[in-house]
Amino acid sequence: NLTQRLAKVVKTMRGEARLTEANTAEMLREVRLALLEADVALPAVREFIANVKQKALGEEVIASLTPGQALVGVVQRELASLMGADLGPEASQLSFAQQPPAIILMAGLQGAGKTTTVGKLAKYLREQKKKKVLTVSADVYRPAAIAQLKSVTEQVGADFFPSLATDKPVDIALAALDYAKRHFHDVLIIDTAGRLGIDEAMMQEISAVHAAVKPIETLFVVDAMLGQDAINTAKAFSDALPLTGIVLTKLDGDARGGAALSVRHITGKPIKFAGVAEKLDGLEAFDATRMASRILGMGDILALVEEAKKGVDVAAAKNLADKIKVGGKFDLNDFKAQLGQMKKMGGMSGLMDKLPAQFQQAAGGANMDQAEKSVRRMEGMINSMTAQERAKPELIKASRKRRIATGAGVQVQEVNRMLSQFDQMQSMMKKLKGGGMMKMMRSMKG
Ligand code: GDP
Ligand code: MG
Known part of the structure; x- marks a missing residue:
């Protein structure tokens, strides 16, 4: 191999x-x-x-x-x-610097994930950026497409501007823009039709919408599973429209990253977001370093590098160290956040898949179901603590331990065990911070 x-x-x-x-x-x-x-x-x-x-x-x-x-x-x-x-980190940010509403135009082939991504973006913009969001569908070829956008928009609690399949895309976009202005929306997201393949009429239609509303963001949505075939689609869209960014969808599949590299190569535009699930919270800021690792197989x-037994590749070690959060204080609030992160990545087993082979080997015998269960119990206990207790677990006295145990439905001993495990973990983190990363990686090997 x-x-x-x-x-x-x-x-x-x-x-x-x-x-x-x-x-x-x-x-x-x-x-x-x-x-x-x-x-x-x-x-x-x-x-x-x-x-x-x-x-x-x-x-x-x-x-x-x-x-x-x-x-x-x-x-x-x-x-x-x-x-x-x-x-830089700004590259994956959306621009709003404009008189509201900031218009986001979605482009891409049918099935790429445009409509789903509109829902995800609306959720992200509402919840993380506190924006008032309006969505509209200019996909007049399939009435079901308009209904689908209405449904995802309602699911995330944003506003939906109804359009008729008999209207022209440009008119729909302008009517929605007028409505957004009068109702003080911060953002208008325009979903568009996509064909199964690139065709001239589709390109002209979306160009006309672009010219009419002059969006601040024109996002090209592309299915990561397309692999290198993404290059032709990307070229066609990039020639027809001044793209401002890319959304790479379906990265939760077994896509190997070819699409990402090919699309970057052709458009030169930043990949701003990655779609990592069908669900409407399955959107992440794109992580270039992680994608690079995925492509080469970190x-x-x-x-x-281990094999060569001459220490660890410095960049790789740093990258890994950053991931397990070195260099800062590490308390139960961080731990809680990481458990949440872990769940998003598909739990323990999902996380294992993403780790380099040597770690997988090191944990070879571990029972994932068991681990998963104990993580859930830990989470229950952490959730039963106050933020202050999480920040300073050493201050948790016996009476508080009893309260936490009751809250989480476990025995007090289990709370004790969890706290001492966390204590060990914390000191491990401290060692890492002291430059012990390489030492630790070596010791994990044996
Ligand atoms: P559109 O034709 O470009 O509007 O594409 P849709 O938004 O209708 O999505 C097409 C299909 O891909 C749907 O079944 C979506 O649920 C699915 N999909 C979209 N984004 C993702 C993603 O990030 N991960 C996964 N697994 N499925 C996705
Ligand atoms: Mg659609």
Whole structure:
């Protein structure tokens, strides 16, 4: 498999002080293969490899790294940067800087997830940004599409502007805009029709809507499962419309990231959001670094670095360390937030799938059902605490423990056990903060 192939290459690359054409060629071939396996479009792969080569050649290999590790570092950085990691956190924000209403126009093929994403965005904008949101459907070809938008809009408690399948898309958009202005909506989201394939009439129609309402955001919605086929759709939409961002949907499937890279390559626009579930809370800010890891298979890369037994790739270790929140105080409020996060990612077993292979191996024998159950009990106990108790668990006295136990329906001993487990975890976090990351990763191996 890929890990073994790469590992072999890395071994043969030891003892060289500089990355050269010769010592990177074989490795780059493997990276190229990994990208093609992730269903990245060939032109995007070519450009990427050329970039990595240019950045890598001549780079000095830090004493503690093998050339292979140094190259992996360059590959990872380049990939994350291509996914938009260098654009900064603002890149995934929506713009509102305008006289309200801020108009968001949704574009994409039928089935891409536009209507669902309108519902998700409306929910996010209402709940997180406290915006008054109006939605409207300019999908006049399927009456069911209008009803679907009405339904998702009502589910998230936003306002819906009814449209008739007999109206023209441009007229619908203008009428909704007029309504939004008169009713002081902050945001108007316009859903549009999509065909199964790209066609000229569809492009002209959405261009006309764009010209009529001049949206501040024009979001191209694309199904991650399309893989490299996304490149043609992205090109057609990007040629027809001044896109401002991309929403990558269905990332909860087994998409390998080819679509993400291909679409970024073609449009150069930031991927602002990722759809990670059918449910209307299944929308996340896009995480470029995580996507880069997913494409190359962080599991494989880290295992490879372990294999070389010369320490850990610095970027990868930092990334991992950031994930488990190093460097700050870590209290039960954080823990609670993380448990929530974990649930969103599909519980313990879902989380395990996302961890690098070496961690999965380390936890090989663990019983996931059992773990899941004990996590739920922990959550029950944490939920029974006040915010202050969560912030300072060391202050929890016997009487409070009894109250927490009653609240969570467990024995006091279990509260004690949970608190001492948390205590251990906290000291582990402190060690990590003191730069013990590498030490810990090594110790986990054995
Ligand atoms: P539209 O034709 O572009 O408006 O697409 P829809 O919003 O109607 O979505 C098409 C299908 O994809 C529906 O069954 C949605 O539930 C599903 N869908 C949309 N986004 C996601 C997502 O992020 N994850 C998953 N699993 N399904 C999604
Ligand atoms: Mg739709």
